[in-house]
Amino acid sequence: MMNNSVTEFILAGLTQDSGKQKAVFGVFLILYLVTLLGNFLIVVTIKTSRTLGSPMYLFLFYLSFADACFSTTTAPRLIMDALSQKKTISFKECMTQVFAVHFFGCTEVFVLILMAFDRYVAICKPLRYTTIMSRQICVVLVILAWVGACIHSSAQIFLILRLPFCGPNVIDHYFCDLQPLLKLACMDTYVINVLVVSNSGALCMMSFVILLMSYAVILYSLRNHSAEGRQKALSTCTSHFIVVVIFFGPCIFIYTRPPTTFSIDKMVALFYTIGTPLLNPLIYTLRNAEVKNAMKKLWCSKV
Template sequence: MSSITEFIVLGLTQNPGMQTLLFAVHLVTYLITLSGNLLISVTISTISALGSPVYFLLSYLSMIDGFYSSSIAPKLMFDLVSRKNTISFSGCMTQVFAEHFFAGAEIVLLIVMTYDLYAAICKPLHCMTVISRPVCALLVVVAGALGFLHGGIQILFMVQLPFCGPGVIDHFMCDLTPLLELACMDMHTLGPLISANSGSLCLLTFSMLVASYVVILRSLRTHSSRHKALSTCASHVTVVILFFVPCSFLYLRPMTSFPIDKAVTVFCTIVTPVLNPLIYTLRNAEMKNVLKKLWHSLHPAP
């Protein structure tokens, strides 16, 4: 139904000096994201001491973060140094799907990690049977399937919209709100329906996580190793807040663009994936000890 074959992406800024600076910043951030998340995934998969379900799930969270950032960052960096910032219609739809696929999978995986946290604290004697390695593997597959379903629903809506030009996206990526503003049809009915797919997912998931934390924190009042459990909870809560606060701002509202949207989206898609490995390693004594031993084995003292 669309009469245009490509979109023009305005990007973060039109200032050449700022574009060069932003390219350098995003390049460093992206390299740290890939190396940090890859390090966590490889370490967990090769060190037998990190064989518990929480680390198994963390390795997949790290992989999702790497793919999530890779669906946005390379195109963003290319546009910062390119004179003609365009993206094809199919490329734009692919980016929308990839973004929501990995974001949806991460949301479900965060729920699974909360369930594992609940089992470890509230049901310690039954933890290994309630959430065993096969169960974790199945839940990871479910997270991927639900993420695929979420991204697929977005695409089913978007590809049916008529885009009749000029096709200028006032953003650095293809996403729901910038694209809905370009559709040449009345969006008063369809717009809220499309946004409800992402907005309701954020709201429902965040409500479930808050309820889970209430139960976990109540059980910690009588927990023997309260400090260690609180440290684990703090890491997970921090990651959840960093992910859901920007997500809620972008999708739990009417489909209208605001000037701050670009900064919030950068934080959600670029900054959060680089913070997650830092949060989980710096606040996890077991993970830090394993990484120290690995470093010393690779760089033995003379």
């Protein structure tokens, strides 16, 4: 770890206008609470339902859990800072936030890949589905996703901790992230940025390509299915594909480019840090009859 004269950073936030900051507080407080509620409902429904025991719902359980955690890494700080005069964050808290954002974001990436793999096996190899996607194998795959996310995040932190920060200390963002921090380092960060792009950028691009290829294979194999089976498979895959595009589009824009920042970065980051965790529960419940029925049964039993 490099010696730093900077012990804390100041987050610029989304806006400096006091009137707009009050709007930011109200809007994002509501969005964050809805995000937590939506993902909590999915987690509880899948955990308590006897009908949602397939691997797809196991992965959806962990996706919703990761979504809630991912949103919590950035949203509370954004909401609190909207009403704070001095938006400071200590060096250690900043490094913790960088790790948490990339850990839960990467977990979401790997779980989305597992969900695509599950749909591929279910549609393309239905006779071997129960053997390939057994409960034990699914649990191992989920554990590997968490371990992979931890390795990815640890690599990012290792790169950032090697940077010296000697001022200025104003991060032009609403949370601590790699590109804004690289901009503040008082050394040439070209090599570090190449390593960051080869880590986060390559992860985003490769995962996106893998997902696109898997859905292309799935769509091609659907031509042999009955109309009813094709419709059901298309409905499920469409939900997954919408989530993939919403999540990976902004991530690729942020993490696969040269060492520079744009004013639009903060708005783009909102899509994957706030938007995706908010929309995932809506997409998966509104387009999935089994989840909706299980939620109705859970609600009726509690009432």
